[in-house]
Amino acid sequence: MSMKWYRSAKRGAFFEPFAASVDKELFCSKLKIGNFFEFTKYMVVDGTRHLDRCEFEAFEKRIARKARSRGFVSSIMRKERETYEALEKFSEKVEREDLKQKNSEEIICLLQEYITKAAEAQQTFWVATCISEGFAKRIKEKLLRALRGLGKEDELEKYFSVITNPYGYLKTCAHAKETYEKEIRQAISEVKFLEKELKEINTISEITFLRTYRRGKERSGRDAMYSIVGEIGRRSRIIRSIQMMTYREIVELLSTEKKVPESKLRKRRKGFVLLFDKGREEVATGRRGRALAQETEQPFAENTTILKGMIACRGIVEGKIMVIQEGEFNKINKKDIIAITAVTPESSQMIRRCSGIIADEGGITCHAAILSREFKIPCIVGTKVATRILKNGERVILDAERGRVIRKSKQEAPG
Numbered sequence: 001m002s003m004k005w006y007r008s009a010k011r012g013a014f015f016e017p018f019a020a021s022v023d024k025e026l027f028c029s030k031l032k033i034g035n036f037f038e039f040t041k042y043m044v045v046d047g048t049r050h051l052d053r054c055e056f057e058a059f060e061k062r063i064a065r066k067a068r069s070r071g072f073v074s075s076i077m078r079k080e081r082e083t084y085e086a087l088e089k090f091s092e093k094v095e096r097e098d099l100k101q102k103n104s105e106e107i108i109c110l111l112q113e114y115i116t117k118a119a120e121a122q123q124t125f126w127v128a129t130c131i132s133e134g135f136a137k138r139i140k141e142k143l144l145r146a147l148r149g150l151g152k153e154d155e156l157e158k159y160f161s162v163i164t165n166p167y168g169y170l171k172t173c174a175h176a177k178e179t180y181e182k183e184i185r186q187a188i189s190e191v192k193f194l195e196k197e198l199k200e201i202n203t204i205s206e207i208t209f210l211r212t213y214r215r216g217k218e219r220s221g222r223d224a225m226y227s228i229v230g231e232i233g234r235r236s237r238i239i240r241s242i243q244m245m246t247y248r249e250i251v252e253l254l255s256t257e258k259k260v261p262e263s264k265l266r267k268r269r270k271g272f273v274l275l276f277d278k279g280r281e282e283v284a285t286g287r288r289g290r291a292l293a294q295e296t297e298q299p300f301a302e303n304t305t306i307l308k309g310m311i312a313c314r315g316i317v318e319g320k321i322m323v324i325q326e327g328e329f330n331k332i333n334k335k336d337i338i339a340i341t342a343v344t345p346e347s348s349q350m351i352r353r354c355s356g357i358i359a360d361e362g363g364i365t366c367h368a369a370i371l372s373r374e375f376k377i378p379c380i381v382g383t384k385v386a387t388r389i390l391k392n393g394e395r396v397i398l399d400a401e402r403g404r405v406i407r408k409s410k411q412e413a414p415g
Contacts, residue, residue, distance in 0.1 A: 004052075004054070005050040005051070005052065005295060005296045006050065006052070006053040006056040006057075007048060007049075007298070007384075008048075008049040008050060008051050008056075009049050009361060015047040016244060016268075017244050017245060017268055017272060017274060018243045018244070018245055020044040020246075020274040021247040021274060022115065022118075022225070023044070024042045024044075024274065025115050025119060025247055026115070026118055026119045027039050027042055027051070027119075027123075028040070028042055028276060029115065029119040029123075037059070037123050037126075038055065038059070039052070039055050039059070040052070040055065040278050040279075041055065041276065041277050041278070043296065045293045045296050046293070048296075050296050059130070060130055060134070063127055063131060063134065064130075064134050067131045067134055070199070073131055076127050076128050076131065079124045080125055080214070081210065083120040083121035083124050084213070084214045084218065086117050087117045087118060087121050087220070087221040088220055090113060090114060090117050090224060091221050091224035092220075094110065094224035094227055094228065099227065099228065099231040100231065102231075104254045104255070107228060107231065107232060107254060108254050108255065110228050111225070111228050111232075111251065112251075114221065114228065117221070118218075118222075121217075121221075125210075125214065128207050128210065129211075129363070129365060131207065132204050132207040132364070133363050133364075135200040135201075135204055136160075136164055136204055136363065136364050138200065139163065139164060139204075140156070140160050142193070143159055143160055143163065144156050146190075146191035146193075147191065150190065154402070157310070157311045157401070157402055157403040158311070158314060158401050158402070159187055159191065161311040161312075161314050162183050162184060162187045163184060163191075164201060164204050164364055204365070207365055208369075211366075211367075232253070236253055236254075236259070241262070241265050244260075244265040244269060245260050245265070246281065246283060248281060264285075267285040267286060268283060268285055271285065271289060272284065272289055273285075273289040273292045273293055275292055298384075298385075302388075302389055304389060305406065306405065306406055307358070307383050307385070307389065307390075307405040307407075308383065308403055308404050308405075309358070309359070309381055309382045309383040309386075309403055309404070310362075310363065310380060310381050310382045310403060311379075311380055311400050311401070311403045312357070312359075312366070312368055312373070312379040312380060312400070313369070313372035313376065313378055313400060314378065314400050315356075315376075315377075315398075316398065316400065317337060317355050317356040317378050317397075317398050318395065318396070318408075319335050319336065319355050319398075320335070320394070320395055321336070321337055321339055321390045321391065321393065321394050322336040322338050322354075323340075323387055323390060323392050324338050324340045329350035329351070330350065332350050332351070332353045332354050333354075334354075334355070336354045337354065337355055337358065338351075338354045339360075339387050339390045340358070340359055340360070340386075340387065341359070341387055342360065342366070342367070342368065343357065343359060343362075343366070343371055351371055351377070352371075352377070354377065355377070355378075356377060356378045356400070357372050357377055357379035357381075358379075358380055358383055358386045358390070358398060359379070359381040359382070359386065360382075360383055360384055360386050360387050360388075361382065362382055363382060366381055369381055378400035379400060380398070380403050380404070380405065383405070386405070390407070394407060394408070395408040396408060
């Protein structure tokens with residue numbers, strides 16, 4: 001098999017076969033939300049989700065066409081709220097249930113119900129995010145043309161950050177509202193945006209806010225799922241191994257009492273790749289897993305001196321780099337500029353200790369963007385390769401006015 005993979009998101013070092021297979025179900029399930037999701041290929045390598053690039057680009061084009069309709073955009077935003085509320089109600093139902101009294105068939109039904117509700121929520125979220133990113137791209141193009149007329153094209157990222165980023169932020173940070181609104185009015189007045197552009201900016205605002213709104217509901221749904229899986233592990237007496245099994249293997253275990261050989265589970269603990277291709281699921285280990293992982297590797301210029309990304313929160317700061325991996329947030333020092341794959345809501349209290357954020361992933365509605373604005377930390381996102389290029393201890397200038405990182409030295413930190 002040879003194809004180009006799109007690196008979708010880093011899901012974390014604890015993204016074991018069960019969690020990876022559930023995530024696959026959320027992406028590859030066909031639901032009645034408009035047939036937007038037609039992903040037939042999916043792979044997890046080292047805790048990172050990958051989708052087939054051609055399928056993802058086709059998905060973006062479908063959403064871009066539909067997003068021309070204001071009614072479609074409104075319906076998706078309404079659907080996103082509804083699906084996450086349904087997920088929260090499901091978690092409340094599971095919390096009230098005595099799972100020990102349920103028979104195997106009832107437990108399977110609960111697990112399948114979670115998959116359906118979580119898939120609906122995840123898919124509408126991705127459609128909404130795609131709409132937001134598409135609008136942002138179009139706003140940026142129009143903004144560049146306007147700034148060229150003013151002789152200010154080198155200030156594109158600054159204006160784009162002012163006009164688009166603060167909207168969702170204003171809903172949760174009332175103390176900054178007056179300052180931001182003044183900046184927004186001034187910037188929009190300068191570039192002479194019309195009603196259509198303002199509606200698109202407001203849509204970006206709402207979707208950014210919804211991203212924050214969904215956090216707790218998504219987490220409660222996930223907690224409910226793990227309660228169900230924990231009960232399955234208790235009954236099957238494989239509590240320690242159940243995370244090494246896939247969703248389909250767990251359903252089969254309850255249905256037929258067929259267990260995955262312990263030898264396979266041991267291999268998975270050492271490292272695995274989960275591949276889904278046209279209806280067939282495989283958990284690959286050893287040589288096969290390494291061969292699949294190589295397909296997702298992307299070349300990059302390690303000696304590059306300037307990295308570029310999208311401004312999430314404006315500002316300029318100079319300091320030493322700390323490359324942060326999953327679960328290492330306690331290593332952040334007060335003056336560190338952190339390079340990270342992606343910021344999660346759970347890391348918010350640790351993130352506020354750093355002086356700057358450089359993220360591989362994300363757009364204007366990502367957690368790094370939301371948290372950096374809340375804590376007023378200079379931040380750029382979407383660099384793609386920051387964690388692979390930047391080294392611990394090297395000095396950089398994070399220029400979040402122009403959306404770039406300038407490497408000053410490549411010296412490793414002592415110790």
